[in-house]
Amino acid sequence: MIQDGKFALVHYTGTTGEGEMFDTTEGREPFEFEIGQGHVIPSFEDAIKSLAIDEEKEIFIKADDAYGAYNEEMKQKVPLAEISQFLTPEVDLVIQVMTQEGQQIPARIAEVSDEEVTLDFNHPLAGKDLKFQLKLVGVNDAATQEHHHSCGCGCEGDCGGECDENSECSCGCDD
DSSP states (O other): OOOTTOEEEEEEEEEETTSOEEEEOTTSOOEEEETTSOOSOHHHHHHHHTOOTTOEEEEEEOGGGTTOOOOGGGEEEEEHHHHHTTSOOOTTOEEEEEOTTSOEEEEEEEEEOSSEEEEEOSOTTTTOOEEEEEEEEEEESSOOSSSOOTTOOSSTTTTSOOBOTTSOBTTOTTO
16 A cells, blocks of 8 residues: 555556547656645545556546536636637637636637637536556655646646646646
8 A cells, every 4th residue: 555645656548438538648757646645536546555566457437536527507608709809719629717816727618609609617527437547657755757747637737737836737627
């Protein structure tokens, strides 16, 4: 059992319940995160903690235990003019939206009409069961990678944000 405060190095491939791959470390450095800090899905961390070095395991995580159920109330319609002054809106384009608190969060453009744009603030994996093929490749007392995504937003950098000195993702996708 890997103790809290240790850094796990993991190779993985993540797919949805429908078999669509959403992320992999194949061809990249292993993913590194600190055990016990809540930076990853709890079931993912529990599986890693139980592995020995070079051991592989496949795990299934229900949507409610991953990124939660898809919530229609997390969609918001905004006037087309508010978006089109900055870019040409296209369905499935992910944009950064400034909250009233000044934080930027990602939103996917779900619909575009002549008068408005529907923004979807759900996590891209909300409502989806997940499957991970895991392999623990190392455990260390300190981080070994100069730049690792330990913010746990689940995007592995694909959201366009970076983790700051407080291990918070600047894109806001871990909120």
